[in-house]
Amino acid sequence: MALRQIAFYGKGGIGKSTTSQNTLA
Structure with a gap:
């Protein structure tokens, strides 16, 4: 998860930071 988050x-x-936060939340 962490590695993907950094890559995103x-x-x-x-654009993708918001999507990552929504997925994590």
């Missing part, structure tokens, strides 16, 4: 934040930026 690195590649997606703002």
Whole structure:
């Protein structure tokens, strides 16, 4: 999970950061 989260934040930026937060929440 952590590795994917970092990858999403690195590649997606703002667009995917919100999606990652929703998935984690």
